[in-house]
Amino acid sequence: MTKRITFLGIETSCDETAAAVIRENDKGTADVLSNVVSSQISEHKKFGGVVPELAARAHLENIEYIIKVALDESKVSLNEIDGIAATAGPGLIVCLTVGLNIGKSIAAFSNKPFIAVNHLEGHALSPGIENNIQFPYLLLLISGGHSQFLIVKDVNQYEQLGTTIDDALGEAFDKTAKMLDLGYPGGPSVEKASKLGNKNFFKLPEPIINKAGCNLSFAGLKTAVLRESKKLNGDNKLKFNLAASFQNTINKILYKKTKIAIEMFKEKINSSNINLVVAGGVAANISIRENLKKLSEEIGFKTVYPSLKFCGDNAAMIAWAGIQRFKKNLLNKIDVEAKSRWPLDENAPYMKGPGLKI
């Protein structure tokens, strides 16, 4: 029997302190032996967002314990682990450093291989934990800090087709929740409020909908929500209508832009077997899943989503990315440093800031 690779993963890029033990299995997917996530939601709630110094301190306080729990739950000893993977970017440097340093220390004293994982690669490969998907596939990555269409050609090989030119989709959900006083974290609360409202009540802008290929823009939509939110006068019905109209507008934008991205993907990849993987925290949104399912049935492609527990930040996806990189011998030295910015496609144009022409 061939040896099945087992990895410890560590994630501290933002406000989740997480550790997991993953072992590859005979189906080409993974057995998740443990997946421990400690969220700092209650600490950041009163500020309506993540406060970097608080987040870093909470990671420092929790990380050792979370790793210990992950190892205990997995019933795997450190001796049996083949390597350690920790998120090295992109994200808040003060936060990344906590998980990265402890990962490097464990690797050094136990004399095991170390992999510095790009958090976005963690999201990109996350559906592979439970699904045996062949490369290449089209990825829609929608998270708190990113919104991109990419061709995932292989592990470590990405081509960006489009990206947001301003806010990330998760950020738009979080800001909308804040403007409507729906609570933190924003995405799930907007989704919940939308169920109580009329999605066609407000006509909101769909920025760059008819131009710029599959690039995305949400800033104008956010401003429109702000404008309308000032006229609500405490009317809850109107508030739910605004949440529902915001989510419906997002769905219209994603429908149109995904259709364009599928065409671009088809042109570049000569295959009739098309898989769209939707990953990142916002991929947990059920209305977005249903919307893209409708598109997939209309134009004929398959959609693959990670389970809800692997959409938001978690260390299982970091351990899984670690295993994939280990198998390709993409190891890191122990002096590897954290990076705040780390695009998956290093050649993609930077699409933000003044003077941008689209």
Ligand SMILES: Nc1ncnc2c1ncn2[C@@H]1O[C@H](COP(=O)(O)OP(=O)(O)OP(=O)(O)O)[C@@H](O)[C@H]1O
């Ligand atoms: N049901 C939902 N509907 C919409 N958005 C959601 C839902 N659940 C979570 N989100 C959003 O997902 C985001 C968190 O996702 P994730 O943890 O992947 O982001 P991040 O790690 O902070 O950013 P990145 O991965 O880009 O570095 C938040 O903005 C949150 O509001």
Ligand SMILES: [Mg+2]
């Ligand atoms: Mg994330």
